[in-house]
Amino acid sequence: MKNYAILLAAGEGKRMKVNVPKCAHLIIKKPMAQYVFDAIDHQIIDETLLVINPNSKDIFSSIFKESVKYVYQTEHLGTGDAVRSAISEIQNDDGYTLILPGDVPLIDKDEIVSFMNLIMGKNADLGVITTFMDDASNYGRIVRHNGQIARIQEAKDASEEELDIKEVNTGIYLVKNSSLKYIFNYMSQGKCHLNTIIEIAKKIGFDVYTYTSDNSDYYSDINDFYTLSQVEQKIKIFTNRKHLMNGVNIISPETVTISSEVVIESGVTIYPNTFITGKSVIHTGAVVGPDSEVHNSEILSGAQIRHSLVTDSKVGKNTTVGPFAHLRNNTEIRDNCRIGNFVEIKNSLVDEGTKISHLTYLGDTTCGKNVNWGCGCVTVNYDGKYKHKTTVGDNVFIGCNTNLIAPIKVGNNVFIAAGSTITEDIPDEAFSIARNRQVTKEDYARKYSYIKKQ
Numbered sequence: 001m002k003n004y005a006i007l008l009a010a011g012e013g014k015r016m017k018v019n020v021p022k023c024a025h026l027i028i029k030k031p032m033a034q035y036v037f038d039a040i041d042h043q044i045i046d047e048t049l050l051v052i053n054p055n056s057k058d059i060f061s062s063i064f065k066e067s068v069k070y071v072y073q074t075e076h077l078g079t080g081d082a083v084r085s086a087i088s089e090i091q092n093d094d095g096y097t098l099i100l101p102g103d104v105p106l107i108d109k110d111e112i113v114s115f116m117n118l119i120m121g122k123n124a125d126l127g128v129i130t131t132f133m134d135d136a137s138n139y140g141r142i143v144r145h146n147g148q149i150a151r152i153q154e155a156k157d158a159s160e161e162e163l164d165i166k167e168v169n170t171g172i173y174l175v176k177n178s179s180l181k182y183i184f185n186y187m188s189q190g191k192c193h194l195n196t197i198i199e200i201a202k203k204i205g206f207d208v209y210t211y212t213s214d215n216s217d218y219y220s221d222i223n224d225f226y227t228l229s230q231v232e233q234k235i236k237i238f239t240n241r242k243h244l245m246n247g248v249n250i251i252s253p254e255t256v257t258i259s260s261e262v263v264i265e266s267g268v269t270i271y272p273n274t275f276i277t278g279k280s281v282i283h284t285g286a287v288v289g290p291d292s293e294v295h296n297s298e299i300l301s302g303a304q305i306r307h308s309l310v311t312d313s314k315v316g317k318n319t320t321v322g323p324f325a326h327l328r329n330n331t332e333i334r335d336n337c338r339i340g341n342f343v344e345i346k347n348s349l350v351d352e353g354t355k356i357s358h359l360t361y362l363g364d365t366t367c368g369k370n371v372n373w374g375c376g377c378v379t380v381n382y383d384g385k386y387k388h389k390t391t392v393g394d395n396v397f398i399g400c401n402t403n404l405i406a407p408i409k410v411g412n413n414v415f416i417a418a419g420s421t422i423t424e425d426i427p428d429e430a431f432s433i434a435r436n437r438q439v440t441k442e443d444y445a446r447k448y449s450y451i452k453k454q
Contacts, residue, residue: 001093001094001095002046002047002091002093002095002177003044003045003046003047003095003096003097003098004045004046004047004048004049004089004090004095004096004097004098004177005040005045005047005048005049005097005098005099005100006048006049006051006071006082006083006086006097006098006099006100007033007036007037007040007048007049007050007051007068007100007102008051008079008082008083008099008100008101008102009021009022009023009024009033009050009051009052009056009060009102010051010052010053010056010073010076010082011023011102011103012053012076013025013223015223015224016223016224016225016228017224020059021052021053021056021059021060022102022103022222022223023036023102023103024056024059024060024063025222025228027105027228027231027232027235028232028235028236028257028258028259028260028277029259029277029278029295030259030260030261030277030278031063032102032103032105032222032228033050033060033063033102033103034063034064035105035106035107035235035260036100036101036102036103036104036105036107037064037067037068038109038260038261039100039107039108039109039112040098040100040109040112041109041112041113041116044113044116045098046095047069047089048067048068048069049068049069049070049071049086049089049090050064050068050069050070050071051071051072051073051082051083051085051086052070052071052072052073053072053073054072054074057070057072069089071085071086071089072085073085077192078192078193078194079101079171079192079193079194079195080184080187080192080193080194080196080197081192082194083099083180083184083194084184084187084192087180087181087184090177090180090181091177092177092178092181093177093178094176094177094178095176095177096116096119096120096174096175096176096177097174097175097176097177097180098112098116098172098173098174099171099172099173099174099175099194100171100172101171101172101221103221103222103223104170104171104172104218104219104220104221104222105222105231105235106217106218106219106220106231106234106235106238107172107218107219108215108218111129111213111215111218112172114211115127115129115172115174115211116174118209118211119174119209119211120174122207122209123207124176124206124207124208124209125175125176125179125201125206125207125208126173126174126175126176126179126183126197126198126201126206126207126208126209127173127174127175127208127209127210127211128149128152128169128170128172128173128174128198128208128209128210128211129170129172129173129210129211129212129213129219130142130149130167130168130169130170130210130211130212130213131167131168131170131212131213131214131215131216131218131219132166132167132168132212132216133166133168133216134166136155136163136165136166136168137155138155138156139155139168139169140152140153140154140155140168140169140195141153141155141158141162141163141165141167141168141169142165142167142168142169142210143162143165144167148208149198149202149208149209149210150198150199150202151196151198151199151202152169152195152196152198152199153165154193154195167212168219169195170213170218170219171194171195171219171221172219173194173197175197179201179206182204183197183200183201183204183206186200186203186204187200217234220234235260236256236257236258239258239259239260239262240253240256240258243258243264246264246266247266247267248264248265248266248267248268248269248270249268249269249270250270251269251270251271251272251289251290252271252272255272255273255274256270256272256273256274256275256276256289257274257275257276257277258270258275258276258277259276259277259278261278261279262276262277262278262279262280262281262282263280263281263282264276264281264282265282265283265284266284267284267285268282268283268284268285268286268287268288269286269287269288270282270287270288270289271287271288271289271290271291271292272289272290272291273289273290273291273292274288274289274290274291274292274293274294275292275293275294275295276288276293276294276295277293277294277295277296278295278296278297279296280294280295280296280297280298280299281298281299282294282298282299283298283299283300283301283303284301285301285302286299286300286301286302286303286304286305287303287304287305287306288304288305289305289306290306290307291306291307292305292306292307292308292309292310292322293308293309293310293311294310294311295310295311295312296311296312297310297311297312297313297314297315297327298313298314298315299314299315300314300315300316300317300319300335301317301318302317302318302319303315303316303317303318303319303320303321304319304320304321304322305321305322306320306321306322306323307322307323307324308321308322308323308324308325308326308327309325309326309327309328310326310327310328311327311328311329312328312329312330312331313327313328313329313330313331313332313333314331314332314333315327315333316332316333316334316335316336316337316352317335317336318335318336319333319334319335319336319337319338319339320337320338320339320340321333321339322339322340322341323341324341324342325339325340325341325342325343325344325345326343326344326345327339327344327345327346328344328345328346328347329346329347330347331345331346331347331348331349331350332348332349332350333345333350334349334350334351334352334354335352335353336352336353337350337352337353337354337355337356338354338355338356338357339356340355340356340357340358341357341358341359342358342359343356343357343358343359343360343361343362344360344361344362345361345362345363345365346361346362346363346364347363347364348362348363348364348365348366348367349365349366349367350362350365350367350371351367351368351369351371351394352369352370353369353370354367354368354369354370354371354372354373355371355372355373356373356377357373357375358375358376359375359376360373360374360375360376360377360378361377361378361379362379362390363379363381363382363387363390364379364381364387364388364389364390364406365379365381365389365390365391365392366389366390366391366392367392368392368393368394368395368396368412369394369395370394370395371392371394371395371396371397371398372396372397372398373398374398374399374400374401374402374418375400375401376400376401376402377398377400377401377402377403377404378402378403378404379404379406380403380404380405380406381406387406388406388407389406389407390404390406390407390408390409390410391408391409391410392404392410393410393411393412393413393414393428394412394413395412395413396410396412396413396414396415396416397414397415397416398416399415399416399417399418399419399420400418400419401418401419402416402418402419402420402421402422403420403421403422404422405421405422405423408422408423408424408425409425409426410422410425410426411425411426411427411428411429411430412428412429413428413429414426414427414428414429414430414431414432415430415431415432416431416432416433417431417432417433417434417435419435420432420433420434420435421434421435422434
């Protein structure tokens with residue numbers, strides 16, 4: 001027995017008026033369809049089939065890679081045809097297939113599991129999630145006879161009486177594998193909508209059950225950038241509320257954006273206008289913000305990130321970053337460091353107790369402990385064709401306006417004079433100075449027109 005999920009993501013999203021598949025649009029730096037995929041319990045579901053337009057394969061491959069099996073809907077013949085495109089991949093057994101639209105990013109994993117347990121527990125042929133909406137607008141209405149679901153009526157074809165129905169279809173179904181293939185043998189081969197599956201199943205005599213959700217917000221779909229912005233706001237509210245209730249002090253939460261997969265421990269403070277996304281982890285006692293971004297990064301206890309950008313990096317305990325610093329590309333800053341104003345660090349390791357206070361760039365660098373970098377230093381890592389490494393030992397003093405021309409190694413306990421351009425390795429305990437002797441020509445400046453003559 002094998003359980004499947006069919007994730008429908010072939011829609012073009014023409015009402016969004018941009019040349020990007022609707023389900024690939026980002027919500028808090030995460031593709032819309034990724035939210036739906038993450039709501040699937042992959043301990044219950046053995047394989048996920050992603051139905052897409054073949055022209056969109058490169059886009060979705062960059063999102064899901066090998067975590068799904070790709071199925072192509074070559075013509076836009078409706079949601080029923082999209083499911084039909086995937087049926088050949090499904091074994092004809094007593095397992096189940098979960099069908100989900102890719103444009104409902106608010107759906108809740110626990111509710112999906114509860115729905116599946118209900119339908120599987122009854123050994124039913126087909127189940128559908130319904131919910132009640134005060135403004136049902138374009139949602140399909142659930143038409144019942146004697147309390148039992150009879151069919152789903154599309155809003156555009158509904159009578160005035162049917163339009164008054166507040167119970168609507170969420171577009172999420174669970175179908176026994178053998179029954180799914182049987183039902184689709186009865187469906188028309190041209191353009192068809194998935195909601196007809198209920199009426200056909202009833203005519204065949206299959207058992208059809210509904211799972212009615214009290215959380216209508218979970219099933220808000222997206223058709224344009226306006227509805228996308230509304231859903232994004234709901235995600236922000238849900239996520240921030242969860243962290244606030246777990247002991248995270250979010251100042252002005254309406255200005256703070258945290259993506260759903262971020263882990264934040266209690267005792268963290270987040271100041272206004274801060275974005276935290278991806279697989280970031282923020283540990284107890286850390287302070288992030290104001291006006292900061294943290295993406296796919298780990299911030300350890302006691303660290304402070306102020307007015308700065310941290311991407312794909314790690315910041316150690318009691319380290320301060322900012323204001324206006326930029327850490328990126330697998331940078332690791334260890335404990336008790338100071339990364340100050342207008343410092344950029346890329347693909348580098350900075351060990352404990354090091355201070356890089358202002359106006360410095362470190363690229364492809366391994367820096368030791370207790371190093372002091374003066375203002376305006378650069379590790380010159382690029383020769384126009386290749387990137388090269390710089391290695392700096394422990395207890396090094398690097399004077400202001402120093403250039404380290406990589407590849408280069410600086411030993412332990414080294415002193416480098418300000419204004420030096422270092423092109424050769426420096427051994428332990430050495431003093432290095434690399435600048436021309438100053439020449440002063442008295443009264444010489446008077447020859448230039450912008451010097452006022454006395």
